[in-house]
Amino acid sequence: MLREALNLWKDRISGHIDARDTERATLLSWPSKPQIQVDGDPVPYEYDKLIFAEYLQDRKVEAYFEIGQYMEGEEAKGSVTGVLSNGVEYESGAEYKQVPRSSLQGVIVIPSPLQVGDRLIVSRLTGQRYYVHGKDVRPDGG
Template sequence: MLRKAVDLWKEKITGHIDAKDTERATLLSWPDNSSIKVDGETAPYESDKLVIAEYLQDRKVEAYFQIGQYMEGEEAKGTVTGVLANGVEYESGAPYEKVPRSSLQGTIVIPSPLKVGDRLIVSRLTGQRYYVHGKEVSEHGG
């Protein structure tokens, strides 16, 4: 029975990130073939041994916008209405008084905040892997 409990405990903690086990590292290369050098370790960890938080990676959002124009006296005014892929709507607030003139569809890329040389906060995972939480913030905010 004790053996069963220990096995169940091991199963639950597999891949668990222990917040007390955070370490510091330096980003050696990014984004292709990313690697880090963990403080106190002799060899760098390559991309196959890293799990990078999603918010640290380039993010792409599909978007569709309609651009309309209306006249206010002699002055042409415009409005923009759009829908992002995740359902969030954007509205400029001005009402349409004419049919939309054109539409744009594309991808908005939110670039990664990481760059080579950044100091990172990382946690050790099972299998000699590291989870990259984010950038270390110095006392000067950088």
């Protein structure tokens, strides 16, 4: 019975991030085949041992926008309305009667904030893997 309880406990915590067990690392290569050097470890960790938080990676958002034009006195003004793929609506401009001018559909790329040499906050997971939480923002970077 104790063995079953221990196995159940191990299953529940596999891959668990313990916030008290964070370490610092340096990003050695990015974005293809990322590699980090954890402070105090002699060998860098390769991309197959790393898991990066989603907000640290390049993100692509499909979007559809309509560009409108209206006159304010004799000055032409414009506005943009649109819908992103996740359902978020975007609107700019004033509430005037507008004439649709054109539409634009495409992908917005939000680039990763990471660069080679950045100091990172990481947590060790089971199986000698690391979860990368984000950049270390301490003033001394270390």
